[in-house]
Amino acid sequence: MQLFNVYSLYPVEPVRGSGNYVYDAAGTEYLDLYGGHAVISIGHAHPTYVEAIREQVGRLGFYSNSVENSLQTELAERLGRASGYDDYRLFLCNSGAEANENALKLASFHTGRSKVLAFSKAFHGRTSGAVAATDNPAIAAPFNRTPNVEFVPLNDIEAVRAKLATREFAAAVVEGIQGVAGIHCPKDEFLRGLRAAATETGTQLILDEIQSGYGRTGRFFAHQAAGIRPDLITVAKGMGNGFPIGGVLIAPHFEARPGLLGTTFGGNHLACAAAIAVLKVIEQERLIENAAAVGGYLIGELRKMPALQQVRGRGLMIGIEIDGSGAEFRRRLLFDRRVFTGGAGASTVRLLPALSLRKRQADDFLERFEATLRQQPRN
Template sequence: MNLFDVYPLMPVTITKGQGSKLWDDHGMEYLDLYGGHAVISVGHTHPHFVKRIKDQLDNLAFYSNSIQIPIQNQLAEKLGQLSGYDDYGLFLCNSGAEANENAIKLASFATGKSGIISFTGAFHGRTSAAVAATDNAKIVAPANHREDFHILPWEDLEATEEMLKKGNIAGIIIEAIQGVGGIMVASDKFLSGLSKLSKKYGAKLILDEVQAGFGRTGRFFAHQWIEGLRPDIISMAKGMGNGFPIGGILISPDIEASHGLLGTTFGGNHLACAASLAVLEVIEEEGLLAHSEQLGNWLISELKKIPEITEVRGRGLMIGLDLPMPAGPIRSELVQKHHIFTGSAAKKHTIRLLPALNIQMNDLNSFVTALKQLINS
C-alpha cells in the first residue's frame, strides 16, 4: 500500500529531536526554525513535557467525555489564568480545522444566521466550513457549497460593512496574523474596526489563533497586542500541544451554548490535556512570552539589515521575510548546505520562521549568517 501524496517531501528522515535541534537517520544535526508548521512551541522532547505525558500514560490514556475528567478543568483553569480569558468557556477538540469548524458552527447557532466573512489570504483548515472560509479555491471540493461564505479584501472595512448590511452574517473569522498567507499582520485599525462592526450588526467575531496563539508573538494571543480587543470566539491548536494533537475554542460568556450543541470523541482526552498543561507550565515557568518578544525583535531587526531582503513582517517568533527571488531554492539550500529547516508560504517569495519559543540567540544568529551567505552566493 502506498501513502496518499500530501506534501512534497524533503529528502530527509528525522529520527530524534531535542530543543530546537533535530537529527536524521545518519546522525546529521539540523536547526529547526519551522517547528513542523508552528507546532513545536516549547522545543522537541522538553523534559517537563515528556514527564507530564509519561505520568499520565502510566495512569490512564483515554476515556470518553461521558465521565468527569478533572485534568480538563485543570487545563481550563491554567489556560484562563495565562491568557486572561478566565471568564470564557472552553471546548476541546483535536486540531485547528476542527476548532474553526466548531467556531463557525457556534456563531451560526448563536445568531440564527448562516453567512460567514473571511478575507483574502486566509487559511482556516481543510474541513467543510473551515476550507470554505479559506482563500484557496484549489482545495475546496465541488461538494462544498460556498454560497454562505464571503471572502473579502484584506484590510477593507468598507467592503465588510457592506456585506454585514445584507443582514445574514453570523460571523467574521480572521487571523490576527495570517500564517500560510505569508505572515500578514492585521493592522490595529482593521481588527478594532471589525470588532466594532461585528457588535453593530450582531455578528460574532472569531479570532483564528491556531498558528499565532500560545505565546508565539510575545503575547499569549496575537490579537492581544491591541488593548481591549476581546473576540466572541478564539480558536487554538498547533503550539497548544507541542506535537500532541489538541485544539479548542474559547467562548465568550455572552454566548449561550446548550447541552450537547458541540461534541467530540477524542477531544480533551487525558493525554492531550496533559500535553497542553505541560506547554502552559513551561511557558509560565520559563518566561517564554517575554523571551519570544525579545528574540523576535532582535531577529526582525537583524533581517531588516540585509539589503537583499525586500520586506520583513511579523511579531515575536512569527516572522515572514520576502526575497527578490523565489524562496524555494533558498529553503532547499538552507536544508542541504546549512542544515536549517524553514517554512514556505502561499507567497512564493516568502520564507516563514516559526521556531520554538525557547530557542536561543546563537541559533538565530546562525540562521542570519547562513541566509546572508546564500543570498550573496
C-alpha cells in the same frame, strides 16, 4: 499499500529532537526554525513535557467524554489565567480545523444566521466549513463551495462595514496573523474597526489564533496587540507541542446546551496532560517574553539585509520576502546550511521556531541565512 501523496517531501527524516534542533538517523544536526509548522512551542523533547505524557499514559491514557475529567478543568483554568480570558469557557477538540468548524457552528446557532465573512488569502483549515472560509480554490472541492461565505480584502474596513450592515452574517473570521498567505498582519486599527462593526450588527467575531497564538507573537494572542476581545478564539498547533489538541475559547454570552457540540477524542487525558505541561513551561521559562525579545531582534537584523524585499511579522512569526524562488532558497538552506524553514507562496520564507529560541541560535541562523542569500540567483 502505499501512502497517498499529500506534500512534496524533502529527503530528510528527523528521528530525534532536542530543544531547537532535530537530528536524522545519521546524527546530522539541523537548526529548526520551523517548529513543525508552528506546532513545537516549547522545544523538542522538553523534559517536563516528556515526563507529563509518560506519567499520564502509565496511569490512564483515555476514557470518553461521558465522564468527568479533572485534567480538562485544570487545563481550562490554566489557559484562562495565561491568556487573560478566565471568564470564557473552553471546548476541547483535536485540531485547528475542527476548532474553526465548531466556532463557525456556535456562531450560526447563536445568531440564527447562515453567512460568514472571511478575508482574501485566508486559511482556516481543510475540513468542510473551514475550507469554505479559506481563500484558496486549489484546496476547496466543488462540494465545499458555498454562497454562504463571502470574502473581502484584509485591512479594508469599509468593505467589512458594507457587508456586515446587511445583518446576514453569523460570523466574521480572521486570523491573528495570516500565516499560509505569507505572514500578513491585520492592522490594529482594522481589528478595532472589525470588532466595532461586528458588535453593532450582532455578528460574532472569531479570531483564528491557531498559528499566531500561544505566545508566538510576544503576546499570548496576536489580537491582544489591538486591545480587542473576540467572541470566539480558536487554538491548536502550539497548544500541545506535537500532541494533537485544539480548542475554542467561548465568550460568556453563548449558551452551553448539552449536545450542542461533541467530540470523542477531544480533551482526552493524554492531550490534556501534554497541554498542561506546555502552559507550565511557557510560564516557568517566560517563553512569551522570550518570543517578543528574540523575535524582535531577529526581525530587526533581517531588515538590515539590503538584498531582502520585505520582512513581515511579529515575535517569532516571521515572513521573509526574497528575490527569486523561495522553494529553491529553502532547499539550499536545508541541505547546504542545515536549517529547517517553511514557505508560503512563491518567494516567502516562513520562520515559526519554538518560543525557546535563544539569541545565540538566532545569530547562528542569521549567519547561515546570509551565506545562503549571497548565493541566491536573482530574478
